[in-house]
Amino acid sequence: MAPGEKLDPLPDPFILQPPAFHPVVPYVTTIFGGLRAGKMVLLQGEVPLDARRFQVDFQCGCSQHPRPDIAFHFNPRFHTTKPHVICNTLRGGRWQAETRWPRLALQRGAGFLTLFLFGDEDVKVSVNGKHFLHFRYRLPLSRVDTLGISGDVSVKAVAFLNSNPFVEGGSEYPAGHPFLSESPWLEAPCSRALPRGLWPGQTITVRGLVLPEPKDFTLSLRDEAAHVPVTLRASFADRTLAWVSPWGRRQLILAPFLFYPQRFFEVLLLCQEGGLQLALNGQGVGATSLGQQALERLRELRISGSVRLYCVHC
Template sequence: MSPGDKLDPLPDSFILQPPVFQPVIPYVTTIFGGLHTGKMVMLQGVVPQDARRFQVDFQCGCSLQPLPDIALHFNPRFHTMKPHVICNSLRGGRWQAEARWPGLALQREASFLILFLFGNEAVKVSVNGQHFLHYTYRLPLSRVDTLGISGDILVNAVGFLNINPFMEGSKEYPVGYPFLLKSPRLEVPCSRVLPRGLWPGQVIIVRGLVLQEAKDFTLSLRDQSARLPVTLRASFADRTLAWVSPWGQKKPISAPFLFYPQRFFEVLLLCHKEGLKLALNGQGVGATSLGPQTLEQLRELRISGGIQLYCVHP
């Protein structure tokens, strides 16, 4: 892509915001495209040993004076006899009635993964993979465009994602895989061994950022004989995305092209008995046929190309 080229226009639902690593607290950032039904915000971090309280605010603006309206004020408190969470909304400079949840599933000196899942009428919050609360909106979700984090908290990563389309309806929450393992970036090329192969219901997740001078991105699955029954390839030069057969034949995928320099992306592959379903940035865009025997024989996931990797599962 040359400096004079413009990015193709994309529907808002396809645009993902890059993750933020190790932000300095207090931290305030714009939420790209604002909040909408199906949006997820993932917060990964550690509660300090001497923590008293922290808060996560989904705000309608970022002014200091006057204070912006706050649609969701999520406020864990650790300094009381019984640690708990307060949720509330700020409208016109006045706090509304507090909602309190006991049994706080966060502990001092412990790491956590909090997932905010925004639905039609309410936001659901899970902590470390378990449902904790839901909070009915008191302000329109469409007004929220800012995230604020403050208080006694160490944040490793903040992720902005869309609902996994394959999991919706079958589970209350999509799986929130952390962005960080030991470091913000994984080595590329990247390889993952699949000792048991793949099976229906399993989801492959790849999250990354396209580099400035990238030429392509390839995700391939190898079987026991080192053949490549499945290859997904994005060519940045001609802006095409395709399945590539073991014999080199290309089957184009009709979907908006997402892989541009400095743009974050998420690839999801859902294994089912007839093959693989593909989603890009939370939107289903196609499938390829394989069959259960071929899935069972796959033994390695390989990722290469001009990208930074933030998450690979499995």
């Protein structure tokens, strides 16, 4: 970077916090930028066979004395005759009226993937892809800036994401595909088959971390004849993102450049009639045109470049 040159501005909605893998419990972390409607926290883990209870707290600060307010307390309990979840709010050192949710969707000795989706008025919770509960806020969501996890649970990953920008109202659960770390299946260059091509409504999700000294990043879609009708390329030399045509023509994407060293990113492609819509870190940033027949003929997704991948789903 030349002397005096400034980095591109990065508005808060575009910034995603890097995921944490295998954190030691009890675990407390700051939520960068705090919580707001449309933000989601993904928790992957496993419940030990002898688990009694654990809790996930969305807190207003991280002090020990006095104890911070807790806007949303999620507390699965396994040691009772009928396992259940308690949800509550701690305000001024006092617990409010608790809400009990029976038919616990978590089980001892089993893995789980839980999504906490924060809306305007309440938080929705899904477990293993199925809606489990919702809890109406009793404290302003804007006060929440800390996540705490404690109790009998083994945590594999914690990730902070934005909801799908292509879903009207932002009330649907984003794609909560599991995160993997150091997996040979996710080493770049990485390839995924598209045996049925692409069809309207299908999404491609790529999540990862840019390496310390990046050189390039390319996401391409290939058809049956190994042609490459769609290429998305990030240039670290001039910090631009562009669609590249099969003939080498570049169509710049006018959005903040998010692929900085050691920064987490999410690329979402939504197939629709006439082309693909693109979202970066939960923000829609444009589209590229491609006929439906060409979309149906696509057979392979390829990802290459200076990135460490955590999730590729198509």
